[in-house]
Amino acid sequence: MKVSGLNLQLEGLQQGDPLAPGYYQIGSQKYYYDGTHFWLTVGGQSVQAFFNRQTAPSQLSISPGDNLKITLGFSYTGPVVSNAQAYFGWGYFGALGNWAPTQEIWVTFQIPANQSSTPVQVQQSYTFTLPASGLATGLADILVQVNSGSPDVGQHDLAYNQALNIIGVTPSITNFTILSFAKA
Amino acid sequence: MVLDIKIGALTLTKQNFTVGDTVKVVASFSYTVGVNTTIKINAGPYYTNVFGRNIIQACVGSTSVQLTATQTPVSKQVTINFPLTPKASGGMDDGTYGLMVWVDGSSFSASTQDWAAQDNLLVVSGNPASMWDTLTGMLPMLLLFMLMGMMMPMMQGMTQSFGGTQQGGQR
Numbered sequence: 001m002k003v004s005g006l007n008l009q010l011e012g013l014q015q016g017d018p019l020a021p022g023y024y025q026i027g028s029q030k031y032y033y034d035g036t037h038f039w040l041t042v043g044g045q046s047v048q049a050f051f052n053r054q055t056a057p058s059q060l061s062i063s064p065g066d067n068l069k070i071t072l073g074f075s076y077t078g079p080v081v082s083n084a085q086a087y088f089g090w091g092y093f094g095a096l097g098n099w100a101p102t103q104e105i106w107v108t109f110q111i112p113a114n115q116s117s118t119p120v121q122v123q124q125s126y127t128f129t130l131p132a133s134g135l136a137t138g139l140a141d142i143l144v145q146v147n148s149g150s151p152d153v154g155q156h157d158l159a160y161n162q163a164l165n166i167i168g169v170t171p172s173i174t175n176f177t178i179l180s181f182a183k184a
Numbered sequence: 185m186v187l188d189i190k191i192g193a194l195t196l197t198k199q200n201f202t203v204g205d206t207v208k209v210v211a212s213f214s215y216t217v218g219v220n221t222t223i224k225i226n227a228g229p230y231y232t233n234v235f236g237r238n239i240i241q242a243c244v245g246s247t248s249v250q251l252t253a254t255q256t257p258v259s260k261q262v263t264i265n266f267p268l269t270p271k272a273s274g275g276m277d278d279g280t281y282g283l284m285v286w287v288d289g290s291s292f293s294a295s296t297q298d299w300a301a302q303d304n305l306l307v308v309s310g311n312p313a314s315m316w317d318t319l320t321g322m323l324p325m326l327l328l329f330m331l332m333g334m335m336m337p338m339m340q341g342m343t344q345s346f347g348g349t350q351q352g353g354q355r
């Protein structure tokens with residue numbers, strides 16, 4: 001069994017006034033903020049908006065039964081935050097930007113106080129064990145988030161598109177060639 | 185000294201076979217898979233028409249191949265035997281056929297690389313002539329005889345008629 005790791009660095013978190021729920025215009029697009037998440041209406045469907053979707057810097061090959069360790073990090077300045085929520089998930093972004101996780105988890109953690117002017121690095125990790133069967137071969141995405149807490153740290157997310165190359169139960173076959181043929 | 189170096193895919197050349205022969209094909213491919221698994225690989229002759237490639241099912245052979253889990257591509261070589269079943273047993277006519285090798289369940293689309301084919305590789309002969317083949321072979325000759333049988337009396341009649349006028353002229 002293999003353990004593979006991925007590190008995702010969120011933008012720096014700083015304490016400030018929490019955003020009030022309501023509609024917000026960002027660029028040409030209108031979003032609804034419910035106090036925790038931003039939502040976008042696409043074709044009459046409400047889809048959670050993840051603003052920070054990036055092309056994965058590298059691709060990780062992983063197989064059924066392997067362990068996948070995802071580490072998120074951010075720099076922080078502010079008071080101690082209790083009950084902050086960290087989200088780890090891998091799955092697939094749909095055509096509308098909708099997130100369909102295959103495995104996901106919310107983890108409660110504490111952000112230590114940092115009153116100095118120099119931000120400190122905070123990290124959180126979670127290790128998934130991929131299912132041993134029924135895993136389709138193909139590329140998959142990763143999403144991490146940090147939000148909530150007391151005081152509230154706001155909503156921060158980062159996704160890597162096609163970060164995982166799932167070597168699933170279906171073989172991927174290439175370069176099929178006939179080398180020779182003759183009477184047996 | 186002349187160096188003759190060719191780089192690229194091997195081009196296969198056509199070969200002669202007799203119905204009833206068994207053909208041995210060697211193919212290769214690369215694969216990755218997350219768990220140990222077994223796949224089935226088929227091989228057989230095909231002909232082409234307006235609908236595309238048509239595999240002659242009575243001549244298809246197959247083999248099972250064990251694939252060990254690997255995340256980096258591994259090359260694999262396989263051998264598949266298939267029979268050239270005669271026409272009388274539901275197989276193939278004499279003629280020239282293509283050769284196809286494929287992973288069972290392949291969609292045969294241009295984007296997938298789990299199959300390979302090349303036209304006009306198998307030149308097959310040796311099917312025994314059937315009664316129908318004999319009849320169809322004799323049919324043109326029979327038609328000619330029938331036509332001659334119809335024409336002869338007519339021509340004879342015309343000759344006789346022409347001869348009568350001559351006789352009248354002598355009078």
